[in-house]
Amino acid sequence: MLESVTKDFSDYSTLEKFEFEFYCDCCKKAVKTPVLEFVSGFKRKRFLNGDIKKARDIIYAADHDSAFERANIEAMYELNRCEICGAMVCEECTVYGKNLNGGVCCKKCNESEK
Numbered sequence: 001m002l003e004s005v006t007k008d009f010s011d012y013s014t015l016e017k018f019e020f021e022f023y024c025d026c027c028k029k030a031v032k033t034p035v036l037e038f039v040s041g042f043k044r045k046r047f048l049n050g051d052i053k054k055a056r057d058i059i060y061a062a063d064h065d066s067a068f069e070r071a072n073i074e075a076m077y078e079l080n081r082c083e084i085c086g087a088m089v090c091e092e093c094t095v096y097g098k099n100l101n102g103g104v105c106c107k108k109c110n111e112s113e114k
């Protein structure tokens, strides 16, 4: 399995579409990323014999991987990376620190700094 930018994520993907949800490392708020369709001629075929099914599974696995990679990038725009502990946190858990040269950190790190 590929690595997620957050510690926790859910994979709601089906054979029709790729759907992922990422969770803020701090408050666990869910961040949904755009759903991507599994675009393949195989999708329309209802009855697949062994070999074709195998081929579909290979294409699906590759598409799933790239959809997950895209979703991670989308999640990175929604979340901020704490410059101290490296956690990916949502806007509410982000502290824009003055002593970090305009950098960002998470609530937890901000509290332990004091």
Ligand SMILES: [Zn+2]
Pocket: 024, 025, 026, 027, 028, 029, 089, 090, 091, 092, 093
């Ligand atoms: Zn949060």
Ligand SMILES: [Zn+2]
Pocket: 082, 083, 084, 085, 086, 087, 105, 106, 107, 108, 109, 110
């Ligand atoms: Zn932190």
